[in-house]
Amino acid sequence: MTAPNDQHNETKKDVTFRVFRFNPQVDSKSYFDDYTIPVERGVTVLRSLNYIKEHIDASVSFRAFCQAGICGSCGMRVNGLSKLACTTQVWDVLAKSREKDIIKVEPLRNLPFIKDLIVDMDPLVDKMKQYSNWIDSTMPEASMGKKEFLISEEEFLRYDKATDCILCASCVSECSILRANKEYVSPAVLLKSYRMNVDSRDSIHEKRLAELVKDHGVWDCTHCYRCQETCVKSIPIMDAIHGIREDAIESRGVKDTSGSKHAEAFMSDIEKKGKLVEATLPIRTNGVLWTLQNLLPMAVKMIMKRRTPPPPPLVKSAKGIKIFRGMFREMTEHVKQDHKSHKK
C-alpha cells in the first residue's frame, strides 16, 4: 500500500452532487440541485446518480446502459470535464475537486439540451451521414460473402485505435471550435472519416475528402488538443486530423482550399523570415477578391488606428534566422521520413 493519507484511508463519506437541472416543459432556465449522499470508496459517479434517482429524486434524468464503459451512453461533465459517469470513481474526482466533497454534474456541451443531463445526439448522427462515415465497399454487393479481402496487420493497425471510438461525444463536448461554430464537423466525425479513408476496402475516399476540405471541415481545427486529452478511450484523435490534412494536401494539391493555402503560407513565411508576413497573409490564403470584399473595412479601421502590420519589405528576418532555418529543415526532413515509414 502507498503511504497512509487521510483521504485514501477513508472508506465512506458524505458527498454532495450538484446536479444540472432543466426540464423544457416547466423551466425557462436551468438551475442546480444539491443531493448529499453517503458514498463508499469504489463507487462510481453513475452509481451515485442511480442512488439519488432511486432514493431521493426520481425525476433526475440521465442516460445509462451498459455501465461498463463500452456503450457510450453516460457521457456528462463531472467537475467541468467530459467523461463517462460509469467509469469515473467518485474518490478520484474528489481528489482533484476544488470544493471539498462537492461534485458538479452537468450535461455535455455543444449538443442541444433535452432534459437535465440528457443531450440530443442527432446532430452528431447527421454529421456522420454528411461525411459518409461508412465503408462503401469496392466489392459489388452480389459477390459479397464469398471471399475475404486480404488485409495486412500494418493496415489493420492504421485504423485499430480509431475503431475504439464509442461515440460518447466527450470530445464533441470539449471541442473549442464547436463552441464557436456548431456546424463544424467535430472531432469524432473527423476520427471516423480518417478511419474510413485509410481502409483499402473503401471506394469513396475522394468523395469523403472533398467534403472534409469544405468550410466547417478539417481545416477549421485549431489544434487545441482538448479532444485527445479528454478521449475516454485514449484515442490519438489529433493524429487522425493531421492524417486527413496531409492526405488532403497530398492527393488534392495545396491550391483548392483556403485552409491548406493558409498552412502553406505560414510554412513559407516561417522558413524565410522566422515570423509571419501578416499584411499579405489574407491575400495568399483567400485571394485578392475575397480579401477586398471581406477585409477592406477592417483594413481601413486599422489604418485609422495606426495598427496596420508592416508592409512585406519591412518585415525583417528574425534574430538567429540562420540557426533557425537549419532547425526548420531538419524538422521538415524528420516529418517527411516519419511519413514515409508510416506508409510502409
Next chain:
Amino acid sequence: MKPFDVVIVGGGGAGLYAAMEAMKTNPSLNIAVLSKVYPNRSHTSAAQGGANAALANKAKNDTVEMHIFDTIKGGDYLADQDAVEVLCSEAPKIIRELENIGTPWSRMEDNTIAQRPFGGATLPRCCYCSDKTGHTILQTLYEQCLKKGVIFFNEYFALNLSVNGSRSRGLIAMNMKSGKIEAFPARTVIFATGGYAKMYWNRSSNAAGNTGDGQAIAFRAGIPLKDMEFVQFHPTGLRKSGLLITEGARGEGGYLVNKDGERFMARYAKEKMELGPRDLVSRSIETEILEGRGFDSPAGTYIHLDLTHLGAALIKSRLPQIREMSMQFEGVDPIEEPIPIRPTAHYSMGGIDTDNFGRTVMDGIYAAGECGCVSVHGANRLGGNSLLDILVFGRIAGHTAAQEAGKFNPEPIPEAELKEQFDAVRGGMHSSGNYERYGALREELGQTLARNVGIYRESSLLQKGVQEISELKERFKKVRVFDTSDVFNTNLMQVLELKNMLDLAETVAAGAYAREESRGSHTRVDFPVRDDVKWHKHTLATMVNGRVVLGEKPVTMGRYELQERTY
C-alpha cells in the same frame, strides 16, 4: 401514419442486420428500426470474445460439421439440429460478408481473418477484433444502415402489439423525447430486443436495458416463449456491478479463495482447480457462498479472485483490462488486493419461439437474436456462438419479413388502443395512492431469482420463487412513477421495463420448477441427472387469461444421437 412494410424493434446486431438485409431484399419497401437507445449503444457492443465460423484460417482441418457437433454437444442435446446446421453453415459466409463491408477483424500473418480458441470448441474458430469484437460489428452495421438510409426511430420504447385475431396490426410505442404514445401500423414486425438476464439485476453482467421487452410484448400478445428456464451463469462477475472478469484471469493462474483463505476449488475439481468447466466453477462458488464461507458486504456476499501472487509485471502486460475494470468498478487494484467476485447471470438461452426463418406462430411477427429462440444454443450456449446467432438469424428474419410483407394487408391501429395504452402507462402510476418504490421491487426480484431460481435449483426453492414473483407482481400494481414529466421520463421507462421483467421472471421460474432434470445451465439438486426419457423436449410458456401455461415441443434431431456430455 403510412403503414410500414417492416418494423424492427431493437437496434443491436440482430435488428441492424435484419434492417440491412430487408433493404437489400427489396429496396422499395418502407422499413424502420425502432430502438429505446441509439442503436450504437446496444448491448452487442459489450461482446468481447468473437464469433465462431469454420473459416479454417487458423486450423486448416476445421469443418462446418465439427462446428455443428460442438454446438449440439455444448447445448446438452436440446438444440434443434436443423437450426444448428443453418447457424454453422451460414457462419463463414456471414463473417466474410461483414468483412467485405468494413468490419475491422484482427488478421493472421497471411492477412486472412484471425481466429482463436474458445470454450467448448474442438479447434480455434473464433473470429475476433482484439477484445472489442461486438463493438466493431455493431459500429459496422450501424454505419451500413446509415449508408442505406434506414429510417431510425431512436429512443422509442415499445409498449404493445395491436392484435386482431390471429394477426397483428402493428406496434404501439412511446416516444421518449415527447412522452407521446404513437402507432406504428406495420405489415410485419421483427423483435430483436436482446436478452432478459438483467432480471437478476446486480447478479447480472447485462446492460441495464436487457429487460426482455420484445419477449414480454410477444408473450402478452399470446405468442409462446421457449426454454425460458435456461439462463447461463458466468463464474466471475464483479461483486457490485456483476460485470464480467474473463476466464483469462484464471487462465493466467489466478486463485479462487474463500473467507478462510482456502483455495476451495480443491474440494470440487482436484485436478483442474480454478480451470474447471464454467458451470462447475459457478456451482462451486455458489456453494461456498451458500454455506457461509463467503465475505459479507452491503453489496452482497462474495469470494476472492486473487491475482496478487502473479506480480505487477504479469498483471500489467497480460491482464490490463481486468486491472482497469477492477479499479474502475470496485476501486480495487488487483496487484495489491484480491478482486471481489461472484457468479453472474450472463445470457438467456430462451426466448420467443421461432422456426428457422424467424417466424413466430402469429402471422407477420418474427424474432431474432437473443430475443428469439430457434433453438441453436439448447440448454447451454458456447462462447462465440451468440454474436454468430444474432448475425445469421438477424439476416434471415430480415430477408423473410421483406419477402412476406406483401402477403399481409395493413390495418390501421384503432385510436382507442392508443388511449388504452396511455391510460395503462400514465393513468394510475403517478397517483399518491401508489406507494411501492420500483427500486425496491426490482432489487427484490433480482434477489429472489438469484436465491431461488439461480445456479442451484430445487423444488421447494423454486416454489418459493414462483410465489415471491407473483407477490411482486401484485405489489407492482401499486408502483408509483414519481417523475410526472412527459419529456424523457426515464423513471417511467424503468418501471415499464420492470413490468416486462416480472412477466418473464414468472416463465423462467415456472419452467425451472416443471423441468425435473439437470441439463446444461439448469441444475436441479433434487434431480441431478439428465432425463432424456421425460425431458428431452423444449418448454413452451404461453400467456392464457393472464396466467402462464406450460406446454412442450419436440427437439428436432438429425445426424447426432443423444450422448452423455463429458469434456
